[in-house]
Amino acid sequence: MNKKRKRSVSSVPIPSFTDIQHAYQKISPHIHHTPVLSSQKVNDRAGGAIFFKCENFQKAGAFKYRGATHAVTELCSSGTPQGVATHSSGNHAQAVALAASVRNIPAHIVMPGNAPRVKVNAVREYGADITFCEATQDAREKTLEEVIQQTGALFIHPYDNPHIITGQGTAALELLQEQPDLDMMLVPIGGGGLISGCAIATSALSPGTKMIGVEPKVANDACLSFNTGTLHPVQSTDTVADGLRTSLSELTFSCIQQHVNEILTVNEQEIINAMRFIWERMKIIIEPSSAVPVAAAFNRIDTEQKKVGIIISGGNMDLDHLPWNDNTNGTG
Amino acid sequence: MNKKRKRSVSSVPIPSFTDIQHAYQKISPHIHHTPVLSSQKVNDRAGGAIFFKCENFQKAGAFKYRGATHAVTELCSSGTPQGVATHSSGNHAQAVALAASVRNIPAHIVMPGNAPRVKVNAVREYGADITFCEATQDAREKTLEEVIQQTGALFIHPYDNPHIITGQGTAALELLQEQPDLDMMLVPIGGGGLISGCAIATSALSPGTKMIGVEPKVANDACLSFNTGTLHPVQSTDTVADGLRTSLSELTFSCIQQHVNEILTVNEQEIINAMRFIWERMKIIIEPSSAVPVAAAFNRIDTEQKKVGIIISGGNMDLDHLPWNDNTNGTG
Numbered sequence: 193m194n195k196k197r198k199r200s201v202s203s204v205p206i207p208s209f210t211d212i213q214h215a216y217q218k219i220s221p222h223i224h225h226t227p228v229l230s231s232q233k234v235n236d237r238a239g240g241a242i243f244f245k246c247e248n249f250q251k252a253g254a255f256k257y258r259g260a261t262h263a264v265t266e267l268c269s270s271g272t273p274q275g276v277a278t279h280s281s282g283n284h285a286q287a288v289a290l291a292a293s294v295r296n297i298p299a300h301i302v303m304p305g306n307a308p309r310v311k312v313n314a315v316r317e318y319g320a321d322i323t324f325c326e327a328t329q330d331a332r333e334k335t336l337e338e339v340i341q342q343t344g345a346l347f348i349h350p351y352d353n354p355h356i357i358t359g360q361g362t363a364a365l366e367l368l369q370e371q372p373d374l375d376m377m378l379v380p381i382g383g384g385g386l387i388s389g390c391a392i393a394t395s396a397l398s399p400g401t402k403m404i405g406v407e408p409k410v411a412n413d414a415c416l417s418f419n420t421g422t423l424h425p426v427q428s429t430d431t432v433a434d435g436l437r438t439s440l441s442e443l444t445f446s447c448i449q450q451h452v453n454e455i456l457t458v459n460e461q462e463i464i465n466a467m468r469f470i471w472e473r474m475k476i477i478i479e480p481s482s483a484v485p486v487a488a489a490f491n492r493i494d495t496e497q498k499k500v501g502i503i504i505s506g507g508n509m510d511l512d513h514l515p516w517n518d519n520t521n522g523t524g
Numbered sequence: 525m526n527k528k529r530k531r532s533v534s535s536v537p538i539p540s541f542t543d544i545q546h547a548y549q550k551i552s553p554h555i556h557h558t559p560v561l562s563s564q565k566v567n568d569r570a571g572g573a574i575f576f577k578c579e580n581f582q583k584a585g586a587f588k589y590r591g592a593t594h595a596v597t598e599l600c601s602s603g604t605p606q607g608v609a610t611h612s613s614g615n616h617a618q619a620v621a622l623a624a625s626v627r628n629i630p631a632h633i634v635m636p637g638n639a640p641r642v643k644v645n646a647v648r649e650y651g652a653d654i655t656f657c658e659a660t661q662d663a664r665e666k667t668l669e670e671v672i673q674q675t676g677a678l679f680i681h682p683y684d685n686p687h688i689i690t691g692q693g694t695a696a697l698e699l700l701q702e703q704p705d706l707d708m709m710l711v712p713i714g715g716g717g718l719i720s721g722c723a724i725a726t727s728a729l730s731p732g733t734k735m736i737g738v739e740p741k742v743a744n745d746a747c748l749s750f751n752t753g754t755l756h757p758v759q760s761t762d763t764v765a766d767g768l769r770t771s772l773s774e775l776t777f778s779c780i781q782q783h784v785n786e787i788l789t790v791n792e793q794e795i796i797n798a799m800r801f802i803w804e805r806m807k808i809i810i811e812p813s814s815a816v817p818v819a820a821a822f823n824r825i826d827t828e829q830k831k832v833g834i835i836i837s838g839g840n841m842d843l844d845h846l847p848w849n850d851n852t853n854g855t856g
Contacts, residue, residue, distance in 0.1 A: 248807045310804075468843060472642075475580045475839035477807040507807035511800060517849060 202446040207354045207361075209396035212389060215358040216365055219261045222294065223362075224250050228370045233473040240495035243374070245367040248478050248507025252318075254435075255363050255386055255505050256287035256350075262359030263348045264291040275300055275345030279325075279332040281307035282435055283506050284350040289320035300345050302336045304328075308510045351385030352441035361389025367501050368397045376402040376493070377501040378485035381414040381455065382436035384444030386505060391451035401501075402453045406488040408433050409457040414440055418448060418455045432460055432515045435481035435505065462487040464515045477507045480515060534778040539686045539693075541728035544721060547690040548697055551593045554626065555694075556582050560702045565805040572827035575706070577699040580810050580839025584650075586767075587695050587718055587837050588619035588682075594691030595680045596623040607632055607677030611657075611664040613639035614767055615838050616682040621652035632677050634668045636660075640842045683717030684773035693721025699833050700729045708734040708825070709833040710817035713746040713787065714768035716776030718837060723783035733833075734785045738820040740765050741789040746772055750780060750787045764792055764847045767813035767837065794819040796847045809839045812847060 226249045234242050247255035267273050272295075278288050279302035292299035299320040303312060304327035315322055325335035340347060349356065363386070364377065377394055379387040391403045407414050408431035416424045423445050429437035440448065448455075458466075467483035469490070470476065478486075482504045489495050489502060558581045566574050579587035599605050604627075610620050611634035624631035631652040635644060636659035647654055657667035672679060681688065695718070696709065709726055711719040723735045739746050740763035748756045755777050761769035772780065780787075790798075799815035801822075802808065810818075814836045821827050821834060 253807065471809060471843060472841075475585065475809040477803060477809060509804075511803060511846065511848065514843065514846070514849075516843065517846075 202442040204354060204443050206443070206447050206450060207358045207389070207392060209392055211354070211358045212361040212365060212393050215262045215355070216362045218265050219258060219359060219362065222261050223258055225366060226250050228367060229474065229476070231474045234470070237469070238489050238495045238500070240498040240500055242489060242495070242500045242502060243367070243371045245363055245501065245503050246476065247363055248476065248482065248504050250506070252283070252286040252290045252314075253506055253508040254283035254287065255360055255503065256283040257290065258362050259356035259359030259385060259389075260284065260287035260291040260348065263353060263355040264288070264295060264297065266355045267346055267348075268295060268297070273297060273346050275343050276348050277301070277336060277340050277343065277345035278348050278350065279303070279336045280350055281311060283508055285311065285320075286314050286318065286508070288348055289315045289318035293319045298343070298345065300339045300343055302332055302339060304332065310510045311508070314508070350438070351383035351388075352443055354443070356385050357389045357392075357444070357447065359389065360386045361393040363503055364390035364393040365397065367503070368394065368401075371499070371501060372398060373499065374398060374401045374501040375498040376404055377503070378404050378406055378488055379503045380433070380436055380481050380484045380505050381405040381407045381448075382481065383438040384414060384440040384448055386503065387452060388444045388447030390503060391447060395451045403451060404488070404493070405448065405452050405455040406485040407436055407455065407457055408463065408484060409459045411437055412457045414448065415455040415457050417445055418452070421449070432463055433481040433484050435479065436484060456488050456492050458484055458487040458492060462491050466490055468516055477509060478504050479506050479509050481505050482507070534774040536686060536775050538775070538779050538782060539690045539721070539724060541724055543686070543690045544693040544697060544725050547594045547687070548694045550597050551590060551691060551694065554593050555590055557698060558582050560699060561806065561808070563806045566802070569801070570821050570827045570832070572830040572832055574821060574827070574832050574834060575699070575703045576834050576836050577695055578808065578836050579695055580808065580814065580836050582838070584615070584618040584622045584646075585838055585840040586615035586619065587692055587835065588615040589622065590694050591688035591691030591717060591721075592616065592619035592623040592680065595685060595687040596620070596627060596629065598687045599678055599680075600627060600629075605629060605678050607675050608680050609668060609672050609675065609677035610634070610680050610682065611668045612682055613643060615840055617643065617652075618646045618650065618840070620680055621647045621650035625651045630675070630677065632671045632675055634664055634671060636664065642842045643840070646840070682770070683715035683720075684775050686775070688717050689721045689724075689776070689779065691721065692718045693725040695835055696722035696725040697729065699835070700726065700733075703831070703833060704730060705831065706730060706733045706833040707830040708736055709835070710736050710738055710820055711835045712765070712768055712813050712816045712837050713737040713739045714813065715770040716746060716772040716780055718835065719784060720776045720779030722835060723779060727783045735783060736820070736825070737780065737784050737787040738817045739768055739787065739789055740795065740816060741791045743769055744789045746780065747787040747789050749777055750784070753781070764795055765813040765816050767811065768816065788820050788824050790816055790819040790824060794823050798822055800848055809841060810836050811838050811841050813837050814839070
């Protein structure tokens, strides 16, 4: 199967599969080798064989720990940095906080004042220093700049960073080691770091595997960018899949153009239904962003008789605000 | 370590470890060999090494499928029965429905009219015939008797049945195969079928392992019976641990007297906190009854430097009514 081969728009070169192999050597002793699970009930519903790479069981609860560990390791390769910093209200914040704490490096995390208490607590538990700011992109970036000036910390971008991308790609590498002959692999798209790394690894290890990105219909910037060949920023962030509200960067867009076959979208109700199905039938906790590719397998793709890999990106949830409760009784 | 050796009050002989081994040979091809999981965050909190035998991943979502499969298999050993029947609003109903369906035997389940929709749907999905009745013990038993008279089905009691007890005991057998030198094993107690089988297996396989039963403080009939030597029926069923609202039978009480070392109780808030901790940190769904022994490990026992096994009994939850939501915003 031929992947699309468009010219890169990024000034940073696209990482290679060799880069992912090197990343894996470095982070392998520090990450969880997460299980690949399957479920008869899921297979009955999908009509095919679905293999879930369960990054919800990863340290800090999401695949983000792979990239963060790699980025911190690389920063340490030329001496211990004074600190690392990022802005995030989500899984990247927790991952950077934990990866830094393991190496006794100070972590400075800028978080919006309205970030969920559960995520603030998790970052704090990992010993990071938190600076709160207003909940706008501008305020986040400005505050981060101030923190960096004050502390001398080095910025770790959540996805526009080759070391992050190659770290995330090790999730697909492990999945293909365990299930090498997948017909397709489904991966959620937010900023595109996960799918970029996974697509590079899959192109090299299993070129016959169709690489499909999935995103919420209401935040379909990647789909639009992919189909038009022009990078579109995300217009709406009104999706339950809180990890997928970000725009692609030039680097991740280039990776996607070169190594991804198709991008699909799913609607909000499909995401919520898929998430609940997995909770009820598989008894594992996945966050809404992880349910996005599951929803595609259930509603958008012919998986009959197919062998399908899905990256379950994470399991960090505010258990006080489950989407079905928020929908049905308005207490969210 | 010496187990208590009191005289049995039951007219039915206590099953032996050989009976459990025979049960295991029969059911092994039909059940899931559930994983034994551990978590650094749990171990940090407990100060010891906790090993969870995850029967929430068992078929039909609970350990009950072990006993039900064994009981149905035994009933079939002298010809295919016309049907099987039970009354239950919980995991035993689902387990019997599925075990019968696998053998194409009709299952007749009597359920109270107020049983949660999610459990009624699960029983129906397994193809069982449901008869609704009033939500009293009398109505259940009377309706079951009528169903049995009409259909000729054979009754499978949820715990007062040696084949059920030996089936449930295979959970401890598998746990000890994987983790043979446990200092203690914690098991929830409702009707006592699970702990009876587990205690018999553990006495034989690992006599140095202390067998501890745990139940909700507000439904402490087993603790009271154990400490006084006289069978006390449960007085209150007002516990979040919906699987543990039943009384011991003479048979399970005898097993417990002979093979269990200690029975502890935990309060409702401890159960809810332990359940939430496991959901948030381990990303697996356990039902309140499963959180009862976890709560004991966190609050009632010195687990420092100890190797502790816990049977996670099941993961069947009504996701519309989580105990922390019911508590905090009154929407339950």
